Amino acid sequence: MFEKVLVANRGEIAVRVMRACEELGIDTVGVYSEADKHSGHVRHADEAYNVGPARAADSYLDQEAVIDAAEQAGADAIHPGYGFLAENADFAARVEGTDGITWVGPASDSMETLGEKTKARTVMEEAGVPIVPGTTDPAESADEVREFGDEHGYPVAIKAEGGGGGRGMKVVESADEADEQFESAKREGEAYFSNDSVYLERYLENPRHIEVQIIADHHGNVRHLGERDCSLQRRHQKVIEEGPSPALTDDLRERIGEAARQGVAAADYTNAGTVEFLVEEDPERDGELLGGDTNFYFLEVNTRIQVEHTVTEELTGIDIVKRQLRVAAGEQLDFSQEDVELEGHAMEFRINAENAAREFAPANSGSLETYDPPGGIGVRMDDALRQGDEVVTDYDSMIAKLVVWGEDRAECVDRSKRALAEYDVEGVVTIVPFHRLMLEDERFLAGEHTTKYLDDELDRDRLAEAQEKWGTGDAEAADDEEVTERDFTVEVNGKRFEVSLEERGAPAIPTPSSGGSGRMERPDVAEESEEESVTIEGDGETVAAEMQGTILSVDVAEGDEVAAGDVVCVLEAMKMENDVVADRGGVVSQVLVAEGDSVDMGDPLIVLE
Template identity: 45%
Template sequence: MIESLLVANRGEIARRIIRTARRLGIRAIAVYSEADADLPFVTEADEAVLIGPPNPAQSYRNAEAILAAAKSTGAQAIHPGYGFLSENAEFARTVEASGLIWVGPDADAITAMGDKINARNLMAAAGVPVAPGTTDPAADLDAAVAAAAEIGYPVMVKAAAGGGGMGMGVAVDEAALRTEYDKVRAFAERMFGDGSVLIERYFPRVRHVEVQILGLADGRVVALGERECSVQRRNQKLVEESPSPAVSPELRARLLAAAVRAGEAVGYRNAGTVECLLVPRQRDSEGAGSGSEDFFFLEMNTRLQVEHPVTEYVYGIDLVEEQLRVAAGLAPTFDPDALTPSGHAIEMRINAEDPKRFLPGPGVVKTWVEPTGEGVRVDSGYTEGNTVTPFYDSLLAKLIVTGDTREQALERARSAVGAFRIEGPKNNVAFFAELLENGEFLSGAYDTGIVGRMR
C-alpha cells in the first residue's frame, strides 16, 4: 500500500481523502492557499504546505507548486480529488514522470474522454448509445446551422472541452442557434482555451443518471450501480440518490453493461463515472417523466465524483480506499463477481448560496451545527469560525442520509435538514427542506426541470 499521500485539493474532499488515508495508516499531506489556512483539512493532515495566494491559478492549479510540495515532503503519491487538476492529463503525466503515483486514470484515458466529440465517437464505436449529434466540431456558424438542420431542433450547443455543466446553451430554432453558437464558442475559448463546439440533439424532459465504474489493477472494469442526479440548477447537481427511482432492473442491466464497455474502450483504471441521459417514455398528469425508453451517453468524468458517498453506502465500500488500492496495484477489498447492493442513499449539496436564486453568498461561519443520528453522514469542509471566501466553489458540506428503503432515507433526510444549522454565509438548507416536501420529488417521478418548476 502507498505509505504517504499528498492531497492536491481543499475543503470537504481533502478532508474526505485524508480521513481514509489516516485510517489506512498512510501519512496524509495537505497543500493549502493563504485563504484556506484555518480550514479543518489543513490541521487534520499529518503535514501541510502553503502553496500560494487565494487565486486557484497560483495555488490549487499551480502544478509546479504542488509537485514541489510533494518533493519537499517525500510524498509517494498524489490524489487530485475533483476539480482543479483532477482531469488535467498533462499534470497526470508530469506526476508519473516525476516518479510519483497518480491516484486516478492514466493520462491517455483522461485525454480520450476530455473532449466531448472524441468521447462520443469512441463510445459509439464501443456500442454505447449516443444522442444524435456531430462527429466533428462545428467549425463555423454555417456548419452549426447545417448540423442542426440535419439533427433536428431543439439542439444543445456544447463546448467540446467543457465540463461541470459549463459551456452549454439550448437553441430551439436557427435564430437562437446563431446567438448560442457565438456565446458558447466565446465562453469555451475563454474558460477552456479551446473554442471547439459540439451540436447535439436536446431533449427537453430527461433524467440525468450516471454509473460509477472502477477500473481494477488486473484490467477488469466493474460497475458499482447508478446514481440519480436530476435535481439541478444551472445544469449543476444539487441532489443525488442511489439507486435511481427511475431505473428498472432491465434498464439497470443495460446501463451498467454500457458503462463497463465505455471503460473498457479506453482501458480505464481507477474510479470514473459514465453520465447518461434517460429519455422519458410516459408522463403523469403533471407532465413529469415516469419512465425511460432509452438512454444516451453524456460524458465520462475521469475522477472521483462529489456524489461518491451514496455509492459507498449502497455497496458497503470506501471508494477512496479502492482508488488507493488500484493505484498501488492491489486487488479490491470486495469480490468483483459478487457485488450485492442494498439500501438507499441520498446526498444533498449544502452550498453557500441563496436558496431561492442560488447566487453565492460567502461570509464568516458564526454557527455550524451538523445533524447526527442513524443513517446520517456529513462530509464538511468548514466549521464554526471559518471564513467562506469567494475564490472557490460554494460547496460547504455534503449531507448524506441512508436507509433500508427510499422512504426511510427521505424521512431521515427531513430530520437531518431540520437539524442542520448554519449562520453567517448564505446557504441552501431551506431549499432542501422545500424539496423534501415536494410531491414530484417524493414520488420519484421527477426530471432535470424540477428545480425550475419549484421556482
C-alpha cells in the first residue's frame, strides 16, 4: 500500500479522498491555489503545497506544478478526484512516466479510448452494448449535421469528443441552426477539453439518465455496483441523484448493469468508473415501471470517481475510494458480483451556492456566518467547510453534498425532508430551498421526471416561492470584532505551514478579512485605487449579465439593429456557453464589454435605444 498520496483536487472531494487515505494509514498531501489558501481541504491535509494563482489553468490544471508538488512531498501516488485533471489522459500518462509515483485511476490509454466519445462508441458497439444512432467518426462541417438531420430527423445533438455533463453539447432543432451550433460546440470543446472534435447523435427528447458504477482490478475482475438515477438535471447538470432508480424493473436494471460490465471488460479498463446510459421513458406508463424490453443506449464512460459515488456507497456498504487505492496498489477485488447487494434507498443533494429562483445563478461571494449541517441516522455530509469560511467562487459552485439513506424510497424522502430542514446556512445563498421543493413535487415523488423536467416543465414561480419560504440569501457583513488570537499561514519553498500567534490585552492584529497569511494580501476595496466606472449614456435599456462569467464573444456593434430574442453576446459561466439575448428590439447605442472581459451578475453589457 502507498505511504503518501497527493490529492490533486480541492473542496469536499479532496477531503473525501483524504479520509479514505487516513483509514488506510496513508499520509496525505494537498495542493491549493491562492484563492484556496484557507479552504477546508488544505486544513485537512497532512501537508499542503501552493501550485499557483486562482485561475485554474495556472494552478489545479498546471500538470507540472502538481507533479512537482508530489515529488517535493515524497508522495508515491496521485489521486485526481473528479474534475480538473481527473479525466486528462495526458496527465495520467505523465504521472505514469514519473518514477516512484502511481496514478490512482485507469491507465492513460484506456482513458484516451473511453474519454473520446467516438472511440468509446466504437468500443461499446463492438462489445454488443446498444448505442444511440450517431457518428463514430468526427463531424467535419455543419453540412454533415444537416445530412444527419435529414436522415435521422431533428433535433440533432452535436457533442464534443472530450465533453461531459452537458459541456460541449449543442442541440440543433433545425437545419438553420446547424452552422451556429456546430461552431459553438467546437469552441466549447477546445476551451474546456483542448479538443475541438465533435460527433453527432440522434437527440432523445425525454430520456431518463441512468448510470452504473463499476470497478475493475488488474487481475481481470470487473464488478458493477448497481445503478443510480440522475434524471433530475438543469441544463444537463445533475442536482439530485438517487439509487436504485424508481422507474426500472429488476429485469431492466440487470440488463443495464450487465451491459456496463460487458463494455468495460471489452475496453480492458481498470479502477473505478461510471458507464452512463439514456433510457427511453414511456410518457404513458402511468405509474408502471419500465420493463426489460425498454430501449436504453450507451451515453459515455466517466473514467474517474463520480460526484454521486456516495449514493452507491450507501446502498452497497462498499467504500469505492478505498477500492480505488487498493486496485492502484495492485490488490485484487475482494468480492464477487454475487456479493453485491443494494439495500434500501439513497439520495444525494448537491448543495450549490446558487439561487434557483434566478435561473440557478451562482453566488459571486459569501461568508458562512452560520454553517450548521444536519445529522442523525441515515444522514451523511460530504463537505470541507466550517463556520466562518469564505466561499470560494472561482471554481464550481458546489460547496457540499448531503446524502440520505432510508430502508425504502418513502423513508429516504421523509428523512431527507428532515435533514434539509435542519440544514442551517447563513451568509451565502444555496439551493436547499429547491431541494425542499422537489421533495414535495408530485412528478419527482412519483419517479416520473426526465432530464427535461426542470428546464422545460417546472413552473418557475414555484422556485421563487420556495426561495421566499425557505431561503436565507446572502447575509449582511458582520461588524469586525477585535481579535487578539490568530492562526497564520506561511509558505517556505511553496510548502504550507501553520503558525499560531497570541497576544493578550493588545489591540487586534491587522489582517486581511479572509484570514491570516504569511503573504501580502489584496487590499480591501476601500483602499484600492479608484477604478474607472462604466458610464451609460442616454436613457436606453441595458442588457445585463444574469450571472458571473467571462465574455466569449460580442455579437453586435454600435448602430446595429436587434430584435427581441437576438443574441448580443456569449457569456461563459458554470463551464457552459450562455447566450445573452435582448429582451426587446432596438438599436445598439453602447457596447460596454469586449471579448475576454470578466463580468459580475447585474453588470451592464449592452445599451439599446
